[in-house]
Amino acid sequence: MGRIVYVHGQFVPEEEARIGLFDRGFLFGDAVYEVTAVIAGRMIDNDLHLARLERSLKELDIPLALDRPEIVAVQTELIARNALQDGTVYLQVSRGEADRDFFYPATLAPRLVGFTQAKSLTGTKAQQNGIAVDLASDPRWQRRDIKTAMLLGQVMAKQAARARGFDDVWLVEGGLVTEGASSTAHLITADGRILTRAASQATLPGCTQRALARLCAADGLHIEERAFTPEEAQGAAEAFQTSASSLVTPVVRIGDRVIGDGKPGPRTRALQALYLEAAGVSV
Template identity: 85%
Template sequence: MGRIVYVHGQFIAEEEARIGLFDRGFLFGDAVYEVTAVINGRMIDNDLHLARLQRSVNELAIPLPLPLEEIAAVQAELMARNDLRDGTIYLHVSRGEADRDFFYSEALAPRLVGFTQAKTLTGTRAQQNGISVDLADDPRWQRRDIKTAMLLGQVMAKQTARSRGFDDVWMVEAGLVTEGASATAHLITADGRILTRAASRTTLPGCTQRALARLCETEGLQIEERAFTPEEAQDAAEAFQTSASSLVMPVVKIGGRTVGDGKPGPMTRRLQALYLEAAGVPS
C-alpha cells in the first residue's frame, strides 16, 4: 500500500483516491494550494501557511471547507498515518464540482485534498553548494499574490531553465525581478542589507520569507523591501531564495553570471543557521 491521502473528508490509500471530472480545479484551475515543510516530525511555519490559505480562498470567494484548526488536524493525521519525519504536506482547495461553466454557483461545496511527500529538506547538496538560476520573462497573470493552482507558467519556465543547464529560474517583468518560479528572491548588498520585494499583487507573500524576516528583526539585520534589476542581482554580494521546500537556498549563479565568489556567502550561511535553529534542527 502507498501513501494515505485525504480526499473530501476521507483518509484513503492513494490508489483509491479520485477527483471528479467536473471539479473546477481540474477544469479551470479554480483552486488554491499550500505546502508546509516537515522537519524532524514537526510542521514548520504552519500558522503562516494556514493564514495564507485563508487569504487566498478569501480573495477568490471560495469558502474554506473546514475551519483552520480542523485543517491543521488533517495535516497532523496525514503525518501520523504516513509516518512522515521529513518532507512536505500539500493542501489543495478547489471551489467544488459542477458541470462546466465559466459562471459558478455560490452554493458549490469546496473540496479539500491533502497528501504528504517524504523528502530530505536539510543538509542537501544544493543547500551546501548553492544553485544556479536562469532569468526569464514573467508570463503569469496579474494576481500572483493568490496562491492558485494555475502553475503552467512556472512549469514552462522551470522546464526551459533546466534544459538550459540551470537549477531554477527567477522571473523578470518590466526590467525588474519579480520572484522565483516557486520561491522568493533575495539579494545581499555589499554593506549587508537584505533586499527583497515588498508585498503586492506582483508576487506571492512568502511564508518562509516572513518567518525569516522576523528572525532578522530579532537579530538586528536590515531588510530593505524594494524591487531590483537582474543586473543588480548579478552584481550582488550574495543571493538566495526562500520557500517551504527549499528553506533558505543559496544562489551562486544568476543568468550565467557568478554571484560573488561563486560560493554561498557568510550572510546566507548565517540566515540558514538562524532559520534551522528556529525550526528546531540541530546544528
C-alpha cells in the first residue's frame, strides 16, 4: 500500500488525493504551511509549529480549518497510518476554493491537507561534515514572518546555489544576512557569542531556533539576536543553520570563505548534542 494522505477531512491513498482547480493556494499561493520533524515516531517541537501556523493564518485572516487538538489528531493519525519513524509531517491550509478573482468571499471555508515524508533526520552527512552555503540577494516579498506557500524565490535561490556547487544558500538584503532559504542562520564569534537575527517581518521566526534558544537559556548559554553582514558571517569562528528538517547543521563554508578550519566546530557540536538530547536522541 502506498502513502496515506489527508485532504480536507479524509484520509486517502496519495493516488486518490485531489485538490480543486479553483483552490486559492493553487491559483494565488494563498496558503500557509508547516513542517514538523518526527524522530522515533514522535513529533518534535510541534507546539511551536502549530503556534506559528495559527499566527500565519491570523496574519492572512484565514480561519483555522480545525482547532489545535484536532490538527494534532490528524498529524498523529498520518504518522500511525504511514508507520513513520523518522521524517516530517507537512500541513498546508489554503483560504479555500472560489472562482479565480483577486477579491475573495468572506464565506470561504479553509482547506487543510497533510502528508508525511520519510527521511533520516539525524546522523546525516550534512550534520556530520557540515555544508557550504552560497550568498544571494533576497528575492522574496516583505512579509517573510508569514510562512506562506509562495516559495518560488527560495526555489530559484536554492537551484542557483546548487548549480554553483553549494549545498544551500543564505539570503542578503540591505547589506545584511536575513536567513537561509529554508533555515535560520547562526554565527558563533571568536569569543563564543551565538548570533542570529531578531524576529521581524524580514525573517521567519524559526521553531527549531526557538527551541534551541530555550535549551541554551536553561543551560546558561545566551543567544544574541542582532543582524550581521555577509563579511561578518564569513569571518565567524563557527556557523550553523537550524530547521525542522535539518535540525542543527554546521556550515563550514560561506561563499568563497572557509569557516574556521573547514570542519564543524566544538561549540556547534555541543549545540547539536544539546538539541538531540532534548529530542530524545542518544548522542
